[in-house]
Amino acid sequence: MLDRTYLRENPDEVGDALENRGADVDLDEILEIDERWRELKARGDDLRHDRNEITQQIGKLVAEGKDDEREEAIERSRELKDEIEAVEAEADELHDELQERLLEVPNVPHESVPLGLEERHNVEDRRWGFDDLRELPDDVVPHYELGEDLDVIDEERAAKTTGSGFYFLKGDGARLEHALVQFMMDVHREQGYVDLFPPIPVKSASMRGTGQLPKFADDAYRLGASNDDSYEEEDLWLCPTAEVPVTNMYANEILLKDDLPLKHQAYTPNFRREAGEHGTETRGIVRVHQFNKVELVNFVEPEESYDRLEGLLDEAEAVLRRLGLPYRILELCTGDLTFASAKTYDIEVWAPGDDFEDGPEEGGRWLEVSSASNFEDYQARRSGLRYRPERHESAEYLHTLNASGLALPRVMVAILEYYQNEDGTVTIPEALRPYMGGKEVIEGHEKVGEAALGAGERE
């Protein structure tokens, strides 16, 4: 949420910034509501002042036994009560509306963010790992086929138990998932992160704090009610990203200066409805309704947040470097920023299995595995995250940042495709072998059931 005072004092600047994002927000209307609210608030304050004085008099008159004067004062107080009620009811209504509107205003992009409304305006900063690529098979088999061949990914049966967009990992596939989680968390622990294992359902209030609500209710799984139903503060949603429980863990608290920078990492499953995404990337595990992710969340002092963003990006990248997976870094343009972000870098890993038009010259495609974002005080204001710069000073909003460190399925896609061998096996990246009992190659499993017989995969 933007600071009301800032908005009031810099309407043009904010207006331009929102236009750069392609945001559809009527700022003038918001400012007008604010103006009207302040008028009513002032009037209400005056009326209350009058009433407070009279009430105090009544106390005295009661003590002094001046019955006539007391009755008169009580009568006047009653009148004031009605007036106050009327004025404040209107003021409250305006305030609620103001709040509601402000919750739908996205963050203002940082001045260093590239201008542009479309994906193609994103700026590629650099690439890593393309200078000495592994020797790949002539035809890299896409992960969804290879996963089925090796019987380590089973989408069909997950559709049976749960629905499309879910998948089973089996045998070495499941083992690889566990290994990746443990490996990533070890890497980040070395970087100074403290582990959290958060609750998976989260309240509406938490979802609002990080910016998922109110605008993006359709993306999340609602518990115990339809997404179209109106929701209360206490209603629960399935965690769409660990950013939500972890950032809101300290909601409405005042942290000490010494607590910062606060670095937490959390491994959780993430649930996303991906409404309206059918037909795009439906094959495989690139876009699914449930996936695991290790999330990095930072709380820092405002002056340090942009330095920390660079550090955070590097901390997330470290995972790919240690796995030896080639990737690139994108600086997102104003129009491609997520709702709450002031600046975002994307990390895209190289998956050579499917040739996409916008992939690199080497073929294959880019897969986003992390977004490192600085939210400045936007989430902090919504969630009530403050710290006290000096002991005697009043509390200030801190800055929040986060990045995936990293999203598991897409890393697995990259491993299955980039570490693929000519014979259809997959070499396990060296960094992961200690987490898989020293195993070096994924050779696959014998399939189960009569369908395997019919396909000639078992005798």
Added chain:
RNA sequence: GCCAGGAUGGCCGAACGGUAAGGCGCACGCCUGGAAAGCGUGUUCCCUUUGGGAUUCUGGGUUCAAAUCCCAGUCCUGGCGCCA
């Protein structure tokens, strides 16, 4: 799930219908050769800031007046029940 008790500033804690004591911490000032002690001021939010308003977990209600009485909720503690 049931019963009982509880929630007051950064922290502790009083007031139990008449408009939030006191202490601790922290900051600044006075005092001091310097420090401690002592004294003073400050230490939540909002507004049109020499001023005013709001704020005793949240939301309602009673009253001229609510931290205080009533109702509902959230969370905490204890007991009982249930339970991987």
